[in-house]
Amino acid sequence: MRDLLADETFGQPLIEASGLRIGRNGGTLLDIAHLALDGPGPTVILGPNGAGKSLLLRCLHGLITPDCGVVRQGGIPLNAAARSRQAMVFQKPVLLRRSVAANLDFVLKRQKLSRRDRKARIATLLDEGGLEGKARQPARSLSGGEAQRLAILRALARAPDILFLDEPTSALDPSATQRIEAMVLIAARRGTRIVMVTHDIGQARRMGHDIVLMQTGQVAEHALARDFFDAPQSQAARRFLAGALVL
Amino acid sequence: MLLILSGDSELWAIVLLSLKVSLLAVVVAAAIGMPLGAALAVGRFPGRRLVVVLLNALMGLPPVVVGLLVYLMLSRSGPLGVLQLLYTPTAMIIAQVVLVTPIIAALTRQTVETLDAEYAEQLRSLGVSRLASVPTLVWDGRVALLTALLAGFGRAIAEVGAVIMVGGNINHVTRVMTTTIALETSKGNLALALALGAILIGIAVSVTGLVSLLAVREGQGEMRHA
Numbered sequence: 001m002r003d004l005l006a007d008e009t010f011g012q013p014l015i016e017a018s019g020l021r022i023g024r025n026g027g028t029l030l031d032i033a034h035l036a037l038d039g040p041g042p043t044v045i046l047g048p049n050g051a052g053k054s055l056l057l058r059c060l061h062g063l064i065t066p067d068c069g070v071v072r073q074g075g076i077p078l079n080a081a082a083r084s085r086q087a088m089v090f091q092k093p094v095l096l097r098r099s100v101a102a103n104l105d106f107v108l109k110r111q112k113l114s115r116r117d118r119k120a121r122i123a124t125l126l127d128e129g130g131l132e133g134k135a136r137q138p139a140r141s142l143s144g145g146e147a148q149r150l151a152i153l154r155a156l157a158r159a160p161d162i163l164f165l166d167e168p169t170s171a172l173d174p175s176a177t178q179r180i181e182a183m184v185l186i187a188a189r190r191g192t193r194i195v196m197v198t199h200d201i202g203q204a205r206r207m208g209h210d211i212v213l214m215q216t217g218q219v220a221e222h223a224l225a226r227d228f229f230d231a232p233q234s235q236a237a238r239r240f241l242a243g244a245l246v247l
Numbered sequence: 248m249l250l251i252l253s254g255d256s257e258l259w260a261i262v263l264l265s266l267k268v269s270l271l272a273v274v275v276a277a278a279i280g281m282p283l284g285a286a287l288a289v290g291r292f293p294g295r296r297l298v299v300v301l302l303n304a305l306m307g308l309p310p311v312v313v314g315l316l317v318y319l320m321l322s323r324s325g326p327l328g329v330l331q332l333l334y335t336p337t338a339m340i341i342a343q344v345v346l347v348t349p350i351i352a353a354l355t356r357q358t359v360e361t362l363d364a365e366y367a368e369q370l371r372s373l374g375v376s377r378l379a380s381v382p383t384l385v386w387d388g389r390v391a392l393l394t395a396l397l398a399g400f401g402r403a404i405a406e407v408g409a410v411i412m413v414g415g416n417i418n419h420v421t422r423v424m425t426t427t428i429a430l431e432t433s434k435g436n437l438a439l440a441l442a443l444g445a446i447l448i449g450i451a452v453s454v455t456g457l458v459s460l461l462a463v464r465e466g467q468g469e470m471r472h473a
């Protein structure tokens with residue numbers, strides 16, 4: 001599958017998983033022989049509930065250590081330095097019990113920026129997320145869409161090479177979803193490699209450069225988006241697309 | 248009521264001593280209980296669960312038993328007898344510290360642990376180590392932690408059994424609100440007992456009011472999500 005995307009590679013940070021396995025109580029939750037994300041992205045990870053999409057994302061981000069197997073970034077097994085160049089947005093935004101600005105400052109403080117630089121950066125970020133004027137509001141009083149935008153801004157404040165998003169719009173209405181998608185695509189255009197989980201086929205069509213379809217802990221298919229939607233190779237993909245069309 | 252309004256100096260000396268003893272006890276209990284609670288919340292070591300259960304059990308320590316234990320420790324023949332602390336305000340502070348520390352530690356552990364369950368992955372994702380996440384958890388749990396302190400203070404200032412045993416209820420030395428109320432009531436001096444009772448209720452109500460006020464303020468942030 002690696003060769004499939006090789007023609008699209010131009011020096012993007014590469015993330016790659018080999019022989020990943022996570023078992024629980026005799027069953028296998030995740031079983032990934034080989035998955036290489038080496039295109040320009042965004043990569044969209046699709047699949048039904050419980051397919052292991054979140055588990056895979058957390059493995060790639062180093063939040064959980066698989067029973068066996070290895071995740072490599074740029075050819076090197078994932079380490080603290082590599083992880084610091086990744087960021088993740090969770091399905092349900094986890095915002096600190098502080099103001100909107102303090103949520104961003106929390107990340108910026110760790111980058112040893114001067115006070116003035118942090119203030120400027122916060123203003124820019126809030127502007128980009130359409131949260132200007134909300135700087136001093138408690139983050140927990142934001143609406144669902146605003147909260148998720150703040151979570152994305154906070155992730156982007158780390159200036160990550162790779163941004164993982166786990167179903168960031170699954171709880172949002174269409175207009176809030178659209179704003180999030182626009183933000184993510186802007187980040188992608190600026191060079192952040194996007195890896196995004198969704199179960200929304202429409203979103204996968206709108207956002208995906210390549211699609212990873214997961215089913216029962218395994219990668220059923222990994223293909224460029226146009227191939228995946230026009231000529232799915234696997235039985236699982238055909239079934240998934242057909243099922244979704246019925247919906 | 249006349250006693251309160253007339254600024255009776257003996258009465259206010261008693262009130263002041265009560266506040267001093269209980270505030271100091273809460274400060275010391277917080278200094279021990281909060282780090283202990285936070286460590287129990289984020290630390291992983293063998294026997295942790297046992298300590299947590301023990302701590303929760305200690306929350307309900309009967310004050311008289313605490314009084315007895317502290318008395319035995321401080322009495323002339325006890326291990327700390329040489330310090331000659333029995334029947335001093337310090338002895339009362341010690342008894343209240345023993346009573347209040349488990350409360351503060353247990354509530355701190357609960358607060359920090361609940362918050363940690365919510366924050367752990369996000370903080371790890373942001374590159375915050377386990378140890379470095381403790382100040383974040385404490386700060387974000389500040390309202391609940393303050394509530395724990397107030398609860399501890401409420402328990403300390405309303406307590407009578409332990410302080411009467413180790414303080415001795417000595418006039419001008421270790422006589423606090425609760426012990427004076429008990430004594431004066433038994434002597435039939437209901438005016439002073441009632442005046443002190445009113446002040447004690449006032450303090451208790453203020454503390455409870457402050458706690459619920461904090462709870463409401465904390466809740467406000469969440470309301471729009473509901």
Ligand SMILES: Nc1ncnc2c1ncn2[C@@H]1O[C@H](COP(=O)(O)OP(=O)(O)O)[C@@H](O)[C@H]1O
Pocket residue numbers: 024029047048049050051052053054055056
């Ligand atoms: N910590 C865990 N312990 C046991 N099972 C888990 C754990 N996390 C996830 N699972 C199981 O792994 C499977 C995949 O979960 P997940 O990756 O969250 O699915 P998805 O994100 O695709 O909906 C599910 O069946 C889920 O119940």
Ligand SMILES: [Mg+2]
Pocket residue numbers: 053054055166167
């Ligand atoms: Mg999921």
